[in-house]
Amino acid sequence: MRVTVVVGARPNFMKAAPVLRALDQRPAFHTTLVHTGQHYDENMSAAFLRDLDLRAPDVCFEVGSGSHARQTAEVLTRSEQFLEQNPQDLVVVCGDVNSTLAAALAAVKLKVPVAHVEAGLRSGDRRMPEEINRRVTDSVAALCFVTEPAGVAHLQEEGVEPRRIKFVGNTMIDTLLHSRDRALARPLPEGLPPRFGVVTLHRPSNVDDRGVLAGILGALESVQRSLPLCWPVHPRTRKRLAEFGLEEEALALGLRLLPPAGYLDFLGLVARASLVLTDSGGIQEEALVLRVPVVTLRDSTERPSTIDCGGNVLAGANPASIRTAAASMLARDPGTFQVPELWDGQAGQRIAEAVQAFLQQGAWL
Numbered sequence: 001m002r003v004t005v006v007v008g009a010r011p012n013f014m015k016a017a018p019v020l021r022a023l024d025q026r027p028a029f030h031t032t033l034v035h036t037g038q039h040y041d042e043n044m045s046a047a048f049l050r051d052l053d054l055r056a057p058d059v060c061f062e063v064g065s066g067s068h069a070r071q072t073a074e075v076l077t078r079s080e081q082f083l084e085q086n087p088q089d090l091v092v093v094c095g096d097v098n099s100t101l102a103a104a105l106a107a108v109k110l111k112v113p114v115a116h117v118e119a120g121l122r123s124g125d126r127r128m129p130e131e132i133n134r135r136v137t138d139s140v141a142a143l144c145f146v147t148e149p150a151g152v153a154h155l156q157e158e159g160v161e162p163r164r165i166k167f168v169g170n171t172m173i174d175t176l177l178h179s180r181d182r183a184l185a186r187p188l189p190e191g192l193p194p195r196f197g198v199v200t201l202h203r204p205s206n207v208d209d210r211g212v213l214a215g216i217l218g219a220l221e222s223v224q225r226s227l228p229l230c231w232p233v234h235p236r237t238r239k240r241l242a243e244f245g246l247e248e249e250a251l252a253l254g255l256r257l258l259p260p261a262g263y264l265d266f267l268g269l270v271a272r273a274s275l276v277l278t279d280s281g282g283i284q285e286e287a288l289v290l291r292v293p294v295v296t297l298r299d300s301t302e303r304p305s306t307i308d309c310g311g312n313v314l315a316g317a318n319p320a321s322i323r324t325a326a327a328s329m330l331a332r333d334p335g336t337f338q339v340p341e342l343w344d345g346q347a348g349q350r351i352a353e354a355v356q357a358f359l360q361q362g363a364w365l
């Protein structure tokens with residue numbers, strides 16, 4: 001059974017690694033790892049492959065950056081060429097980035113079944129490109145692997161047949177549990193005091209508008225008066241800070257701006273932090289399992305279990321809400337945070353088992 005696993009952007013790597021590993025443990029599978037090249041900087045891509053012990057990709061498309069249409073079209077075209085030249089029995093895609101959508105679409109049009117890892121999540125906000133990517137990918141996937149019960153409910157509401165929906169847990173948490181000890185052994189950035197918070201920001205809605213970004217910087221400055229903050233800066237955000245003339249302001253406010261961190265360094269940083277302020281999706285989940293409170297700088301989350309479990313609160317981009325949310329999350333006892341069902345390190349194995357059963361059963365269309 002020939003199975004291709006597609007990765008493209010930073011948050012894909014940790015979701016794909018346990019699936020690839022579990023497939024490779026089964027002699028029934030011959031796997032191919034495809035990297036679309038949506039992310040390409042050393043610290044956005046290669047550093048992750050190393051940290052995760054992922055083998056070098058078998059095929060690289062090197063699509064790079066571009067508008068949504070260009071990037072998606074490039075991955076679509078390259079995926080089609082690859083699948084025509086290398087027929088596959090199934091394609092695995094992860095998460096909600098442009099590469100996920102494009103590879104899934106190319107495969108299903110060639111009548112190759114698609115398995116979507118992290119299916120069913122919905123923020124309800126169609127202004128987010130990720131929301132469109134998720135919905136389209138789920139609508140064409142033959143197998144929807146879901147991380148939390150809300151995902152099952154969304155897929156059912158959208159009319160996805162029950163046999164396509166598989167609640168398997170969270171492969172990103174498989175990777176976290178597998179890597180935690182190594183992450184904790186990593187040194188912290190020089191000069192960081194023992195009690196600190198971590199910031200990450202990259203959503204276009206937060207960083208592409210000067211007024212919004214400046215407001216967030218002001219809120220971070222006020223949080224930082226009681227909790228020193230360090231901030232590994234995403235390349236999109238670094239570009240915007242420079243463009244808006246805000247980089248020096250951020251430094252003047254005392255924020256510790258760092259280059260993007262590798263997987264283990266970042267996990268080690270979050271694991272020892274007292275608070276995370278982020279607009280990332282995955283980090284909300286990782287921090288919950290590490291029992292670090294999170295303030296999410298968005299108005300919605302596609303990961304409601306992180307809120308239900310006590311570890312996360314939505315603050316949007318409003319400076320006053322961010323300040324209030326930070327104070328309230330710092331007052332919570334992380335010992336009371338719950339870990340969602342099936343976030344137990346075995347999701348990759350469940351997926352490999354389900355893929356094998358699916359392919360053995362034959363016709364799927």
Ligand code: UD1
Pocket residue numbers: 009010011038039040041044065066096097098099129130202234235236239
């Ligand atoms: C992408 C995903 C987003 C995910 C994020 C994680 C989409 C629509 N967005 O957003 O869901 O949360 O990755 O990081 O797929 N750049 C570099 N080096 C790189 C990659 C990007 O400098 O290795 C810069 C380029 O200027 C590029 C910009 O960052 O134009 C944005 O990159 P892109 O992949 O388009 O979107 P992200 O903001 O990274």
